[in-house]
Amino acid sequence: MTLSEETLVELKEIAARYPEPRSGLLPMLHLVQSVEGRITPEGIEACAEILGITAADVSGVATFYTMYKRRPVGDYHVGVCTNTLCAVMGGDAIFERLQDHLGVGNDETTDDAPGLRSITLEHVECNAACDYAPVMMANWEFMDNMTPESAVQLVDDLRAGNEVRSTRGPRIVTWREAERVLAGFPDDLADDGPAAGPASLVGLGIARERGWTAPHPETDSGSGRTADTKQEAVEQADTARAETETKQEDSDA
Amino acid sequence: MPDTLTPVLTDNWGDDRAWTLAAYTERGGYGALDKAFAMDPAAVIETVKESGLRGRGGAGFPTGMKWGFIPQDNPRPKYLVVNADESEPGTCKDIPLMMASPHTLVEGVIISSYAIRANKAFIYIRGEVLHVVRRVQRAVQEAYLAGHLGKDIHGSGYDLDVVVHAGAGAYICGEETALLEGLEGRRGQPRLRPPFPAVAGLYASPTVINNVESIASVPSIVANGHGWFASMGTEKSKGFGIFSLSGHVRRPGQYEAPLGITLRTLIDLAGGMREGHELKFWTPGGSSTPLLTAEHLDIPLDFEGVGAAGSMLGTRALQIFDDTTCVVRATLRWTEFYKHESCGKCTPCREGTWWLVQVLSALEKGQGSESDLDLLLDQCDNILGRSFCALADGAVSPITSSIQYFRDEYVAHLTEGGCPFDPARSTAWAGQEVLA
Structure with missing residues (x-):
């Protein structure tokens, strides 16, 4: 076609x-x-x-990038983070439960069943939400602080076509609709959901409670310059790699 | 002496509809832009140099100096590329920043592009964060409509276009030259350097690549002055940064503080470890930074302090594990990650990470002998520093550091014929059934 x-x-x-x-x-x-x-x-x-x-x-x-799929993806793509921190916090247990519940393995899609939407299940790598571990992604929307029970509820709701909302975002659209946004054709959901989830605001909340703030702009302690030469900067930087490169570059020069 | 926590980047995250232009402007947003336009671009670079800002993506290279490397006599167009591919395990600061306050990033992009005289900038966001992509797309659209982007911005005569680009799933694209390959529509495989991107980056043109948090810090530096920024932090690690606590603490989350704060203070703010458990090991800056232990609770979390303790500040991704966690399991899982994410370009990384997984998996199951630990260390030695980029260097960090601090635990897997830990005790819900 x-x-x-x-x-x-x-x-x-x-x-x-x-x-x-x-x-x-x-x-x-x-x-x-x-x-x-x-x-x-x-x-x-x-x-x-x-x-x-x-x-x-x-x-x-x-074939290089993992979000591209050669086999048909279901109506919903459901990811479970099983990188170390989420795995330890329960991601492994969640992934195991979902495989059992859905009867599929990693990167597999549930069979078409009358009246039910299909789901592709995959274990994913760190999705930058570790303070909400264990984390799942539903069509790449955050589902924070999951448990095996809430994970089963999530996939059951998705399959039944019930409205599901991201814990920090809008209602879950279909995988195809999500892919269209990633292609740079925005939908109208940017204003849905909160600015931040609870964990994102923990430090800010403590600062407000205790009256802690950044200094007032008048404060001036002079220059903060920490390195004057490239060599010095590289030696201070945290990459041994950058160091060898610069030395190499200098010796080539 | 600044306060213990110093919300700057996170300061507006709790505001109503913080992500909108209206909310951002309401608290003075885009004000730094006019201040920057009143300065010569070179003076903006000088301000950022004087502030002491060092890259917030992990390596800590001075941001202003990086900008200064752009050869202004090069006739080719100059580009700014924002690295928003946050994927280092444990790192979770840029994503909430872009979700809550994308305009902070956009304002930073405009000022930074002006400083290096770029008329085109790209924000490369990992594809796996749909709502963040939406928020940044919307912020850029709003900025165009308000005249903060496009032609003759604020009547300054300066033009800038910004493209929001979604990646497609590849940890390696957080490495700056691999990111450029991805942005050029190719497989994300790192380039050999030199030439550095400042000289020949995107489309072989002078390019600055900066982390989201680095760029987002720029408006506050321009608005409040370099002295203000430098009044926070330590001697060689100036300013504030977002510290991300995750794992077995009572209140995981984002804590914005001057560089140099200690983990002891942060855990204390986070309400301590989980009830009845103790800190066992932690990463200071993501899984590529060697593990530290309870011995290191009082080291200053700045570039020098963490370096002196044998690790790296990295992205301030503090993953905290308590005494219920098996360090061998944790290490194996990270190693599987590096094996999966190795781009395959360099043999020591492609083959080496595969072998590391083989040896570690056997050890985790209690198979093999103690001499396999030496074999592992020997493999690490043959991988470290032998590839184009730092991915493989990162891959050996958890292994060598966990053997250094927890050799006995590896041996226990062998003597007990398997893992002595019950993974159920480490979960977020462990013990809750009993309490309920």
Whole structure:
């Protein structure tokens, strides 16, 4: 099945955002997923043609990034963080329970069942929400402080088509709709949900309680300059790597 | 002496609809922009240099100096790229910042781009945070409509366009040259340096790549002065930073404080460890920074203090584990992560991380012998420093440090024929059934 004219126009629109069109490839592949439900050979061909590169180039990119799926994704993508901190805090137990409950393994999709939406289950790496561990992602929306029970409730609600809201965001849209936003075509949900979840505000709350603030701007203790030369800066910086590089660069010079 | 906590970046996170332009402007947002436009770009760079701001993405390289490396006589366009690919395990500061106050970032992008004379900037956000992408897209759109972006901004004659770019799932793209590859529509594999991005970065043009928190700190420095910023922090680690506490403390969350605060103070603010448990090990700045223990509760959390303790400040991602946690399990899981995320370009990393997982998995199951610990350390020695980027260096950190501090626990897996810990006791809900 070839892509619609409308999709081709949008793919070109993405490429045109950048000084060099190929920069659009990642969002273009997100758009392919939103219309095709996965990365299809047709989608790869279309991107290649628009960008004037080979299908092999596009495939190389599509297979490198983990959000691109070669097999059809369900209506909802459900991720469970099993990187160390979340795993220890219960992510492993949650992932195990969901595999049992849904009858699927990692990166597998539930069978079509009458009246039920499908779910692709995957264990994911750290999603930058460790203060809300254990964390799950529903179509890449945060589901914070999960338990095996709340995880089962979440997937049951998603399957039944009940409205589910992110703990720090809007109602969960479908995976395809989410992919469209990632392609750079915003929906109208930016204003939904809070500015911050409770854990994000803990330090601020304590500071307010105790009257702690940053100093008043009048304070001036002179220069804060910590390094005057590149060499000095590199030696202070935390990367041994940068250090060797700079020394190398200097010796080349 | 500044207060223990100094909310600057987090100060407006609790405001009603903090993410909107209206809320941000209400508390003086975009005011620093006019102050910057009244200065020569070189003077803005000088201000940031004088402030002592060091990169908040982990390495701690002086931000102003990085900007100063952009060759202004190079005829090619200059670019600013914001690294919003926050993926280092334990790190969770940039995501809440962009969710709560994306305009702080956008204002920082405009001032920073002006300073390095770039007319195009990119915000590369990891794809796995949909609502954050939405909020930043909306903030950029609002900034255009309000005349903070586009042509002749605030009548200054300065033009800037910003593109919000969503990644697609690759830890490696947090490495700046891999990020550039991703932004150029290629596989995210790091480039050999030199040339450094300042000379030949995006499209082989002069490019500055900065972490979200670094760029977001710029408006406050311009607004309040470099002396104000430098009045916080320690001698060589100036200013404030967001410290992210996670794991077995009572109140995990974000704590913004001057650099140099100690973990003891932070845990105290967080209400202590979980009831009935003690601190066992922690990461100061994500999983790529060597583990520390209860011995290190009083080291100043600045670049020098953590470095002197044998680790790195990194991203101030303080993952806290108590005595119920098996360090071998934790280390194995991080190692599996690095194996999964290795981009495959360099052999020591691609093959090495695979072998590390093999040896560690066997040890975790209680198989093998004590000499396998030496084998592991030998493998680490052959991986460290032998690849293009720091991913593999990060991969060996949890292994070497956990063997250094907890060799006995590895041995216990062998003598007991498996893991002596019950993972159920480490979970967030452990013990609650009993209490209920």
